[in-house]
Amino acid sequence: MDxxxxxxxxxxxxxxxxxxxxxxxxxxxxxxxxxxxxxAKRVIGDPVLAEEVVQxxxxxxxxxxxxxxxxRGSLRSYLLAQTHGRAVDxxxxxxxxxxxxxxxxxxxxxxxxxxxxxxxxxxxAEHVKKAVAVLPEDERRAIQLAYFGGHTYREVxxxxxxxxxxxxxxxxxxxxxxxxxLGAVGVTESMGx
Amino acid sequence: xxxxxxxxxxxxxxxxxxxxxxxxADAVEQHLRECPRCRDEVxxxxxxxxxxxxxxADAPAGVWDRIAGNLEETPPAAxxxxxxxxxxxxxxxxxxxxxxxxxxxxxxxxxxxGFTVARQNRRxxxxxxxxxxxxxxxxxxxxxARLVSADGAMAVDAVVLPDGRGxxxxxxxxxxxxxxxxxxxxLDGGKAVSLGVLGRNPDVVTFRAGRVPTEMAITAEKGPHxxxxxxHSPIVTGAVSA
Numbered sequence: 001m002d003x004x005x006x007x008x009x010x011x012x013x014x015x016x017x018x019x020x021x022x023x024x025x026x027x028x029x030x031x032x033x034x035x036x037x038x039x040a041k042r043v044i045g046d047p048v049l050a051e052e053v054v055q056x057x058x059x060x061x062x063x064x065x066x067x068x069x070x071x072r073g074s075l076r077s078y079l080l081a082q083t084h085g086r087a088v089d090x091x092x093x094x095x096x097x098x099x100x101x102x103x104x105x106x107x108x109x110x111x112x113x114x115x116x117x118x119x120x121x122x123x124x125a126e127h128v129k130k131a132v133a134v135l136p137e138d139e140r141r142a143i144q145l146a147y148f149g150g151h152t153y154r155e156v157x158x159x160x161x162x163x164x165x166x167x168x169x170x171x172x173x174x175x176x177x178x179x180x181x182l183g184a185v186g187v188t189e190s191m192g193x
Numbered sequence: 194x195x196x197x198x199x200x201x202x203x204x205x206x207x208x209x210x211x212x213x214x215x216x217x218a219d220a221v222e223q224h225l226r227e228c229p230r231c232r233d234e235v236x237x238x239x240x241x242x243x244x245x246x247x248x249x250a251d252a253p254a255g256v257w258d259r260i261a262g263n264l265e266e267t268p269p270a271a272x273x274x275x276x277x278x279x280x281x282x283x284x285x286x287x288x289x290x291x292x293x294x295x296x297x298x299x300x301x302x303x304x305x306x307g308f309t310v311a312r313q314n315r316r317x318x319x320x321x322x323x324x325x326x327x328x329x330x331x332x333x334x335x336x337x338a339r340l341v342s343a344d345g346a347m348a349v350d351a352v353v354l355p356d357g358r359g360x361x362x363x364x365x366x367x368x369x370x371x372x373x374x375x376x377x378x379x380l381d382g383g384k385a386v387s388l389g390v391l392g393r394n395p396d397v398v399t400f401r402a403g404r405v406p407t408e409m410a411i412t413a414e415k416g417p418h419x420x421x422x423x424x425h426s427p428i429v430t431g432a433v434s435a
Contacts, residue, residue: 038246059264168207
């Protein structure tokens with residue numbers, strides 16, 4: 001079973017999780033926990049809270065495996081959406097927001113942060129970097145502040161001193177533009193598994 | 194909060210990034226329940242966002258141990274956990290004699306009892322099929338069976354919902370040669386009734402039973418359309434939970 005699991009598709013893994021195979025959850029963890037932790041830590045800025053998010057996300061998969069719908073995207077995309085939602089919930093509680101801002105200020109002093117540094121796989125990184133590069137600066141900043149900063153579009157509007165409606169549209173337009181450029185070079189989300 | 198379709202659409206990017214207020218999130222979610230096009234758009238945005246997310250480093254040491262510890266300390270609902278989490282040794286059913294009598298009676302049974310002969314529902318694509326099977330596996334009302342071979346090397350999970358819809362999910366079952374097919378049978382009262390032809394290399398297959406069987410078995414038969422009564426001994430077999 002173990003050797004089969006390491007070759008199993010994400011969908012097969014979730015089915016095995018639904019059948020309470022702990023080793024299937026372990027394999028899912030092996031594949032995706034690094035990404036989950038990295039995103040949680042980036043959004044919250046606190047490794048201890050990020051570890052709690054990792055724990056919650058995988059326990060949620062264990063308890064509610066049927067919430068994952070393979071027709072709506074990969075398991076990685078599902079887990080990261082769960083991670084992001086939970087991280088943002090935590091962030092929007094006052095204490096962790098303050099911690100995150102302290103961390104952010106420190107990071108900003110140490111090195112210029114840019115969205116291009118947030119991509120991962122070497123092959124994929126180049127494509128994603130290009131897709132980010134074609135975004136107009138306003139769209140790129142809005143997505144960055146919303147996704148990695150955990151800000152609402154209203155907060156982003158305040159931060160960028162732009163109308164709320166404009167920011168809302170830019171986030172959507174930017175995501176569509178990125179998807180189109182990634183699709184044009186044959187990058188699909190399944191490559192991120 | 195009531196928003197027009199256009200207003201909702203404008204929010205979808207921000208919503209996918211968890212960047213809307215709570216009341217807007219509620220309004221979007223209400224809309225998404227009824228609008229497949231907007232659901233698709235949110236899924237697409239989330240996939241794009243997932244590509245941006247950083248990875249590379251392993252998860253911190255110790256977190257898995259905490260997760261695994263929680264799995265043991267807080268087992269899920271008993272009716273869900275028992276058949277799958279801790280598969281108990283089943284009393285071996287006297288398969289061969291049962292099948293011998295079954296083979297004699299089955300052709301008549303198929304014709305007379307009018308069980309729905311299940312078939313793979315080809316309208317369902319594999320992905321939604323998988324999700325339906327997953328939902329059935331975690332449904333506390335579902336009847337479940339783990340069909341295993343005599344040596345324990347081959348295993349298939351079966352789940353039957355109270356309305357007779359069922360799913361077969363392969364755990365370990367080798368592919369057959371191109372001219373053969375797996376076939377699923379119910380074995381109630383010593384009679385084998387075909388529940389469906391599973392194909393030579395089944396992964397997840399749906400079937401429909403007239404009622405929830407008490408025993409199920411899978412044989413390997415001549416393909417591609419299967420046989421009216423089993424011509425071979427079962428490869429895997431198991432009792433269905435009450």
